[in-house]
Amino acid sequence: MSEINIPPKTRPEWCGMINGKINYQFTNYVLQIHIHKARKDVVSQKITMNTAVDNLYQLCTKYSLAVISDLKAVFGKW
Amino acid sequence: MTKKLHTVEETVKLIEEGKLLVLSADEHLLAQLPKGYWIAGTIPYFMTENGGVFTKKMIFVDDISAFATDSKIVNYNENTISNITNDAFGNGFTVLILPAATAVHEEFSIHSINYPDIFFKPIVGYVAGVEVNNITFEKPKTFSGLTSAADNSNAIAMHVQLPENYRAKVEIFNLDRINPNSAHITVPKTSFVQSECVIDGETKNLAHFLSEINYPVGLPLIANNGGALINRDIQSIDVEKGVVTFFAPVFEDETYRLAMPIENYFEEFNKRLIIKNDELIHYSLICVSYYLLGGLEGKKLPITGAFTFGEIGYQILNQTIVYLTIKEYH
Numbered sequence: 023m024s025e026i027n028i029p030p031k032t033r034p035e036w037c038g039m040i041n042g043k044i045n046y047q048f049t050n051y052v053l054q055i056h057i058h059k060a061r062k063d064v065v066s067q068k069i070t071m072n073t074a075v076d077n078l079y080q081l082c083t084k085y086s087l088a089v090i091s092d093l094k095a096v097f098g099k100w
Numbered sequence: 101m102t103k104k105l106h107t108v109e110e111t112v113k114l115i116e117e118g119k120l121l122v123l124s125a126d127e128h129l130l131a132q133l134p135k136g137y138w139i140a141g142t143i144p145y146f147m148t149e150n151g152g153v154f155t156k157k158m159i160f161v162d163d164i165s166a167f168a169t170d171s172k173i174v175n176y177n178e179n180t181i182s183n184i185t186n187d188a189f190g191n192g193f194t195v196l197i198l199p200a201a202t203a204v205h206e207e208f209s210i211h212s213i214n215y216p217d218i219f220f221k222p223i224v225g226y227v228a229g230v231e232v233n234n235i236t237f238e239k240p241k242t243f244s245g246l247t248s249a250a251d252n253s254n255a256i257a258m259h260v261q262l263p264e265n266y267r268a269k270v271e272i273f274n275l276d277r278i279n280p281n282s283a284h285i286t287v288p289k290t291s292f293v294q295s296e297c298v299i300d301g302e303t304k305n306l307a308h309f310l311s312e313i314n315y316p317v318g319l320p321l322i323a324n325n326g327g328a329l330i331n332r333d334i335q336s337i338d339v340e341k342g343v344v345t346f347f348a349p350v351f352e353d354e355t356y357r358l359a360m361p362i363e364n365y366f367e368e369f370n371k372r373l374i375i376k377n378d379e380l381i382h383y384s385l386i387c388v389s390y391y392l393l394g395g396l397e398g399k400k401l402p403i404t405g406a407f408t409f410g411e412i413g414y415q416i417l418n419q420t421i422v423y424l425t426i427k428e429y430h
Binding site: 047051052054055058066077080081086088 | 213219220222267269270271272325326327328330353413414415427429
């Protein structure tokens with residue numbers, strides 16, 4: 023199965039979604055609650071920003087078809 | 101796929117065909133079923149293709165066999181429920197049924213969002229209940245098809261594996277909306293029971309506050325989780341003792357708001373509940389609060405399912421519709 027291509031993990035927008043600098047709300051329920059929790063976990067230092075970005079990237083990879091329009095809204099082109 | 105009421109005989113036939121089934125019905129019906137690949141919870145309220153109905157004579161059957169390449173049924177108690185995500189298939193989904201007001205219900209309610217890989221393992225399901233008039237003396241139960249025995253303390257789950265090119269996705273619909281003029285409410289400790297809290301920066305008693313503003317019966321508190329509106333349904337307000345009891349835990353690291361009143365639930369559902377044409381709903385359920393508050397007996401919604409006493413979409417939800425879709429990824 024070929025997965026849809028999502029923006030590379032090096033793009034700063036991934037961090038931006040976690041630290042709240044990009045305040046985009048995903049239309050997809052699991053991404054909404056995941057990012058909400060990730061933000062809290064980074065602030066409370068339960069996880070590092072790198073781990074948070076890794077987890078978000080992996081989740082978006084798994085649900086690439088469902089989140090592609092959200093990613094286009096955040097990242098534009100890649 | 102089947103998502104409708106069946107007689108016991110019709111359900112037995114489906115079980116004998118080897119279908120993977122999630123069943124919801126009165127206990128005496130479920131107790132008649134033979135062993136097979138099914139799990140069940142006690143529920144007597146349903147949204148059918150003909151409208152909302154209360155019945156203890158029929159079984160609501162959700163056939164979740166489509167696309168499944170493997171499955172397993174596992175029961176959990178409060179000490180083992182945290183294994184649910186580890187037990188789930190790498191690509192698939194899990195349907196979980198919890199008996200209301202039990203230790204496993206409480207444990208899952210408080211901790212599920214911290215279970216390993218929770219967001220990668222779609223979990224849907226519900227909290228089993230009974231006819232509301234019988235709540236003080238009848239216990240909700242779960243059933244495992246492996247034993248066809250009733251259980252009033254353990255949760256039951258069916259883990260389903262999907263082919264690699266399919267994805268299960270959980271979505272929710274919340275009819276309630278945050279009142280933009282609402283106070284901001286935080287609590288000092290995660291619990292189903294709250295008293296002192298902070299309201300717009302001031303320490304107050306939550307029960308007294310809700311009483312003073314005449315907060316309408318049936319309206320929840322709402323937390324905005326990244327755009328997902330997560331309700332906390334109020335079970336009771338004891339003004340004398342200064343205690344508010346909820347149907348799910350209110351979390352210390354969330355901010356809650358009050359909800360906008362809803363004049364006509366059925367009209368609001370018809371206006372706002374839109375299921376997209378390309379969303380093939382594999383499994384769905386609806387909070388019993390909507391049936392009761394909304395007077396949905398005999399009225400049709402564009403989604404069917406059991407009316408449940410708590411919904412599960414990775415976590416316990418209240419007064420929410422939860423649905424699972426399955427889509428092929430090319």
